[in-house]
Amino acid sequence: MDKIEYYEFRRDLYFFDLVSCFSVSLCGCPIIFDARIPLFLEPNQSISFPGKFTSPKHMSPHRLRAVAESNATSKSSHIASCCIMLANTAYESVKDYNDGSELFEFFRHIRNASSHLNTFQFNQREPAHPAKWRGATIDHRQKGQHNPLFGQQCFGHFMGVADLLDLLMDIEKKIIELQEKS
Incomplete structure (x- = not known):
């Protein structure tokens, strides 16, 4: 049996809290x-979340499961939505470190696809610069709608959960390198 590789983000770096929340949601x-997994609350019980300016909101795991069973949402769309939120927030939290490298340019395009409902959208000048990460490339020579990624889904098609987590780890390493140079 293959050894399972667990990822772990350092608490003192940029993405620990974001990835922890992401992981809780996915787990x-x-x-x-x-439906084979028993719910921890009875059908008439809910979880309450207070508001500062509004009344508390209540969420029922049984109602959420009913929505899922009606195919109004799916596990894959949930995972893609979580990836979108993580990619957006992660990029915004470190964008001041963007050094224009191929790695950061790749991350920028992933964030932009996340901001466009998980779809790659390029204007006529984009992608403007080389964007590479590990074995993935976003071709900067084909602009706008002529780019093969234009209109394609980012998460679930181009990248998976593991890719996003490794990309964030590589971004943290890149930021540490940049800080050590300055």
Whole structure:
């Protein structure tokens, strides 16, 4: 049996809190999307979340499961939405470190696809610069709608969960390198 590789983000770096919240959501999604897993609350029970300016909001795991069972949402769309939120927030939290490298340019395009409902959108001048990460390339020679990624889904098609987590780890390493140089 292959050894399982667990990822771990350092608490003192940029993405620990974001990735922790992301991980909790992904680890919790089988409870909603797999009817074989018993729910921890009774059908008439809910979880309450207070507001500062509005009344509390209540969420029922049983109702969420009913939505999932009606095919109004799916595990894959949930995972893609979580990736979108993580990519957007992660990029915005470190964009001041963008050094114009191929790695950061790749990250910028992933964030932009996330901001466009998980779809690559390029104007007539984009992609403007080389964008590479590990074995993935976003061709900067083909602009706008002529780019083969234009209109394609980012998460679920171009990248997966593991790719996003490794990309964030590589971005943290890049930022550390940049800080050590300055």
